[in-house]
Amino acid sequence: MQPTEDALVFIVDDDAGVREALAWLLRSRRLPSQSFDSADAFAQFLNDSGAVWQPTQPGCLLLDVRMPGMSGLALFEQLIERKLLDALPVIFLTGHADVPTAVDSVKRGAFDFCEKPFSDNALVDRIEQALARSAQTLQSLRSKQSLQHNLADLTDRERDVMHLVVEGLPNKLIADQLDISVRTVEVHRARVFDKMNVKSAVELANLLRGE
DSSP states (O other), X not given: OOOOTTOEEEEEOSXXXXXXXXXXXXXXXXXXXXXESSHHHHHHHHHHTOTTOOOSSOEEEEEESOOSXXXXXHHHHHHHHTTOTTTSOEEEEEOGGGHHHHHHHHHTTXXXXXXXXXXXXXXXXXXXHHHHHHXXXXXXXXXXXXXXXXXXXXXXXXXXXXXXXXXXXXXXXXXXXXTSOHHHHHHHHHHHHHHHTOXXXXXXXXXXXXX
C-alpha cells in the first residue's frame, strides 16, 4: 500500500530514544512525522488548534500507554470524546504488561496496538493501513460538506423540484403537483443538476442517499 503523500504520523512517547527511532523509521518509508514527549503536550496541541480540531491531512497517532503525567489512555479518552478516532486512528505502543489494557482499547475504537519491541515492517504496515482509513474518513467528510454546501445553494422551488425528481416523477406530474409549467420544471431541474454536480436523476438520488 502506498502512503498518502501528505500524510502525517504523530508520535507521543516520553522516551526520546523511541521517538527518534520511530521518526527515523518513518523517514525511511517517506512518512513525515511530528513528535511529542508527553500526552499532555499533544493534548495542548489539540487545544491550541481549536476545540473542534480535525486533521486536514491523513494522519495517525502512535501513542505510548504509560507516561508521566497524563497517560496514553487518558489522552485516548479525550480523542473518543472529540470523535477523532476515524480521522486520527490510534496505534498504541505497549509493553508486555500493558497488552490486556491495549486489547481493551482496541475494542473501544483504537486501530491496533504494537508490543515493544515491535517489528518495523509490521508496524509500518499497520501505520499505512491506519493512514488509508484516515484518508477515507477525510474524503467522506469533505464529500458531506460539499453536499451540504450545494444543498444550501438551492432555492426553495429548486428543492421542491429536486425532491419530486428523486421520487421518480416525470416533468409533467411535477408541473401538475407544483402548479407550474413543464418548461419551468425543466429550468429548475437543470439548475438542480448543475448546482448538485450531477447529470441524471439516478445520480442525484444516489448522492442524496450517500452512495
